[in-house]
Amino acid sequence: MSRQRFALGATLVALALFPLAGATFYTELVTKVMILAIFALSLDLLVGYTGLVSFGHAAYYGIGAYALGLLAPKYEAANLWLTLPAAVLAAGIAALAVGVFVVRVKGIYFIMVTLAFAQMFYFIFHDTKIGRGSDGISMNFKPVAAIGSFMPFDLGNTTHVYYFVLVLLLVVFVFLRVVLRSPFGRALMGIRSNEHRMRSLGYPVYWYKLASFAVAGALAGLAGYLSALQFGFVNPELLSWHQSGNVLLMLILGGIGSLYGAVVGAFAFVALAEIFQALTRHWQLLLGATIVLLVIFLPGGLASVAARFRRTLIGEADHE
């Protein structure tokens, strides 16, 4: 436990110091990764702790992004403090509405139904004028963080955006930790472990799963909003099933059901993609092969490496 805390603290310090290196490209890249880490964390609540494997989680990511795209006025900057909660709320409500239907089904059916709903959202943005079709929306101005005439930070500044995202990543991480220690979180883990028994113990399982689905959707919306903020651009691909697949892969890479695994997975996914892209045009082939090998030889994901290392090399007793 304390070792884990130390690792988390060290990671945090490293992330906090990173922009001081002054490489703008990498500051932006890590910002992107931290946004994806928030996205992966939101999915971990569903997959890792509630036992609901959603294959349509990008829908809520995309809705959060489009919320900014649609709310941003054409000739002036949007206000962060209005649009961010609106985006989180919009994604949460969308997830709640979809959840009413999808959490009734299980297993493979749950996967397919979440995918179907995500495709519906995708086509709403792709084929209608609501979000300007497949071209998407370019925003002319970055949102501003103005509170009255006071401007605490500048979202046009790469470093400021970096720290803003880092703080939100930390907030989401701590929020999920708190939730998972709570009676509600324990009940979710019970549902993941043995839904049938939870029901016979008196838990209205449906409402727990619905709440989990809505919270995960809202947090994915936060990540989507931040992505739109960073790139100043949204298009339907944000909601595509590739995106849903990618975030699942991040979880699988990092390790499902450990929170920090989601963060590690986001970093690993982007790092592997960058490395393989530099090597070859067929980088996705290499990425796919790497993931297959990882799943076979490291079923607990990268987050389990430290524990494995201790067990096998140092011979530390395998405490319960």
Add this chain to the structure above:
Amino acid sequence: MSEAILATNGLTRLFGGLAAANDVSIELERGKLHAVLGPNGAGKTTLINLLSGDLAASAGSITYKGENITRHSADRRSRIGIGRSYQKTNIFPAFTAFENCRLAAQSRVPRAMRIFTVAGAYRPVCDVAERALEAAGLAGRRDRIASAMSHGEQRQLEIAMVLATAPEVLLLDEPLAGMGAEEAARMVELLKQLAPHHAILLVEHDMDAVFAVADVITVMVNGQVLESGPPAQIRASAAVRQAYLGTDTEAAST
């Protein structure tokens, strides 16, 4: 007249053309242990599943404290006081024995949906869980991971979890199955302690145990009630002997 806390009237469950439970009318009273006997396939587990809400009734009704609960969901029945255990151990294998019971006890408190509190720090729920472990004889196994416990201990945990939900009605599906002699004896003791304060429905194959603890015995065959009455009546019944007990003794004597 003693009043039934849980009663069924003409309860029937069809699987295709087969009536797994056929026109079953039984009553459970507080302070009484009602055992259900019958050969395999007699419909004993189906009866428990119908009472607990794991299965929906095809016909007939279930009344609990004067209220018709035939259409209530399983979780709702649990919350109003009908607890059950399973024949096939049905626990949270990755959790400790304590957490299995704590989760069970947590289902009784309205704060179960709360997000900003620490689950393990809420004393009342933890106390209930500790008492349930102790009652089931598992106090010394508190921090064992459930999947690492022996089969007998898992059976005890199964009971401890039901007790942690503080039910008024206990539906116990073969609690002694797979237990060693010592564990079984302790479970029989526990059943005797629980009987005065609960209405218990016990499905069990262990004849000695059943006749030692039951106030009422119902014998089921092919989904139907063959005979119901005090142990002495069942023991003396020619119909029961022929349909069920007799075949056993004949098989044993040949």
